[in-house]
Amino acid sequence: MTAALQAEWTKLRTVRSTPWSLALVLLVTVGLGAFVCSLNQTEGGGGDDDIVALSLAGAYFGQLAAAALGVFAIAAEHSTGTIRATLAANPRRGQVLGAKVALVGALVLAAGLVATVGAFLVAQPILHGNGYTAANGYDVASLAEGPALRSVVNVAVYMALIGLLSLGVGAIVRHSAGAMAIVFTLLFGPFVVAAMLPESTWRAMMGHAPTAGLSGQEHGAPSSPWTGLVVTGLWAAGALLIALWLMRRRDA
Numbered sequence: 005m006t007a008a009l010q011a012e013w014t015k016l017r018t019v020r021s022t023p024w025s026l027a028l029v030l031l032v033t034v035g036l037g038a039f040v041c042s043l044n045q046t047e048g049g050g051g052d053d054d055i056v057a058l059s060l061a062g063a064y065f066g067q068l069a070a071a072a073l074g075v076f077a078i079a080a081e082h083s084t085g086t087i088r089a090t091l092a093a094n095p096r097r098g099q100v101l102g103a104k105v106a107l108v109g110a111l112v113l114a115a116g117l118v119a120t121v122g123a124f125l126v127a128q129p130i131l132h133g134n135g136y137t138a139a140n141g142y143d144v145a146s147l148a149e150g151p152a153l154r155s156v157v158n159v160a161v162y163m164a165l166i167g168l169l170s171l172g173v174g175a176i177v178r179h180s181a182g183a184m185a186i187v188f189t190l191l192f193g194p195f196v197v198a199a200m201l202p203e204s205t206w207r208a209m210m211g212h213a214p215t216a217g218l219s220g221q222e223h224g225a226p227s228s229p230w231t232g233l234v235v236t237g238l239w240a241a242g243a244l245l246i247a248l249w250l251m252r253r254r255d256a
Contacts, residue, residue: 008094008103014186015090018106021076026115028069033119034126036062037084041127055136055153056145059127060120062099063159063218067191070112070163074170075183077108082178097251105168105244112167116160121147124156124190130254158229160216166191166237169214172243190214190239214239 018021040061043144044188078101081087100222128145135141170187175182194213211220217236 005103007098008096008099008105011093012100012103012107012174015081016077017109018078021080022073022111025073025076026071026111028072028123029066029112029115029118031237032069033060033062033116034123035067036065037061037123037127038130041134042131044131044136046136046140055128055131056124056152058131059124059145060155062123063120063163064121067166067218068188069168070116070167071187071191072184073112074108074167074172075174075180075187077104077171077174079174079178079180079183083180098248101244101248101251103209105172106169108163108171113160113164116163117157118164120160124152154229158233159218161233162236165217166214167242169236169240169243172240172245172247173195174248176243182228185187192235211235219252 030215037059040060044058081090090100091097098195124145124147127188132144138144146172147153147156166187169190170183173186174180174183191214194210196213198210201209201230210216212235213219214236219232
């Protein structure tokens, strides 16, 4: 397994899509989060706005960069045919996939933590300047507090799970564009369908969607934060198990 990890690490760090994807996780999550916060303001009296969730709003699109890393980590090898050399060097296909899972999960988790902490720290002063202060009925959020820290960490974990879900889809489809199209549909399709359903129906649907781990971080979410992460984790595990089953039965 050590040799498999070293081989996969060499491939990941030498592919240009890897640093670009990790950089986009950070830039999109922080940048869009700051932009969304700049558009929100309050004149006092308190309200239902979740200032932590507003800070992390950029993760809705930052997750696409995490998904791209997961897809390209394996689909690019199939597109170029280099997967044959990989499996010739290590015919243990489960070990190859396991090494990719470990590295993609660790890289996206690390990038996600930097991105979510950065988004929170950048966005809070913006929200304070737009009226979200204690004087106007909003508690000041701090990473020293449990709820804010939990949300920041949970969103980073969610991004890592999306990276693994995308890795599984990439291994199943074996084509980068097709895999990204499927992942894009999984992540944003439920929101489109939900807009056409009664509230009770769409809440139940969103609680079982791959994005449950992210939407579960908000106030009034259809599922609790931890339940949402479990749902996203089950989607990722399902995709990876199918990918492993197919890898062991298909030619490279």
